[in-house]
Amino acid sequence: MENLKTGEVIGKRRRELGLTQNQLASSLNVSFQAVSKWENGASIPDVMMLPKLAAVLNTTVDALVGYSAVVADYDDRYNTEGYYWGLMPNRICYDIMKLLPPIRPYRVLDIGCGEGKDAVFLAKCGYAVTAFDVSEAGIEKAKKLSAHNKVEVNLFRADLFDYRPDGIYDIIFSSGVFHFVQESQRKELCHSLKEHTAENGINAINVFVKKPFITRVPDSTRDEAKRHPWHSGELFGYYHDWLFHTCREEVFDCNSGGKPHKHCMDTLIAQKVGTEAAL
Numbered sequence: 001m002e003n004l005k006t007g008e009v010i011g012k013r014r015r016e017l018g019l020t021q022n023q024l025a026s027s028l029n030v031s032f033q034a035v036s037k038w039e040n041g042a043s044i045p046d047v048m049m050l051p052k053l054a055a056v057l058n059t060t061v062d063a064l065v066g067y068s069a070v071v072a073d074y075d076d077r078y079n080t081e082g083y084y085w086g087l088m089p090n091r092i093c094y095d096i097m098k099l100l101p102p103i104r105p106y107r108v109l110d111i112g113c114g115e116g117k118d119a120v121f122l123a124k125c126g127y128a129v130t131a132f133d134v135s136e137a138g139i140e141k142a143k144k145l146s147a148h149n150k151v152e153v154n155l156f157r158a159d160l161f162d163y164r165p166d167g168i169y170d171i172i173f174s175s176g177v178f179h180f181v182q183e184s185q186r187k188e189l190c191h192s193l194k195e196h197t198a199e200n201g202i203n204a205i206n207v208f209v210k211k212p213f214i215t216r217v218p219d220s221t222r223d224e225a226k227r228h229p230w231h232s233g234e235l236f237g238y239y240h241d242w243l244f245h246t247c248r249e250e251v252f253d254c255n256s257g258g259k260p261h262k263h264c265m266d267t268l269i270a271q272k273v274g275t276e277a278a279l
Contacts, residue, residue: 005041074137168198172203207234230266
């Protein structure tokens with residue numbers, strides 16, 4: 001499988017379709033200079049442009065961002081009898097319950113839900129949960145887990161580069177997913193999540209952080225090139241105007257993939273507090 005960067009994929013597909021840079025630019029309502037910069041690697045398309053670009057080039061967003069190998073890898077992990085990440089909920093779920101206990105069915109969006117352990121746990125606790133993941137195998141196992149626990153979770157397959165919330169949520173949650181988002185796309189992503197969070201709602205997110213003293217042993221060599229660890233404190237900066245309830249960085253041991261290694265992770269739980277509520 002070719003390991004092409006986004007600009008190279010755009011140029012390759014454009015030429016295969018017999019389009020000039022001007023023709024592609026006209027279809028997207030952008031300048032030909034923008035297309036040229038994408039193709040030579042000087043810039044990358046805005047994340048909101050990717051679905052339209054994929055449609056014009058008759059391809060998928062996954063293919064544009066080189067995500068296909070990632071999908072295949074996670075499908076392989078989830079096509080097993082057991083649950084790759086186990087069944088114990090992420091500790092962030094308990095922090096969420098402390099801040100917004102389910103005295104009513106708060107609307108939750110779980111981004112990158114994997115096999116559904118956190119989504120199902122929150123649904124069992126009384127939240128109204130919507131969850132998605134890029135892996136079809138993960139979604140199928142999440143549906144089985146939901147049925148086994150006799151709870152309803154709105155589960156569907158999608159990826160970060162195609163999907164943006166079309167409703168308002170009280171809680172938006174994502175764990176161990178955003179390292180697939182390139183740095184140039186993170187501000188827009190966080191802005192979108194904030195815009196789709198209800199007043200006094202919370203975003204609970206963790207991201208892998210790059211540290212020079214940690215040599216990461218990859219879970220899979222196939223998706224390593226698609227990982228983009230964040231800088232320390234970067235996530236916190238995008239939420240500087242929200243109320244922080246949790247703001248921590250920690251180094252921890254991991255044995256995923258059967259090889260002991262370490263990770264560094266930043267965790268943020270922040271609340272959207274209006275001016276009147278803050279007074």
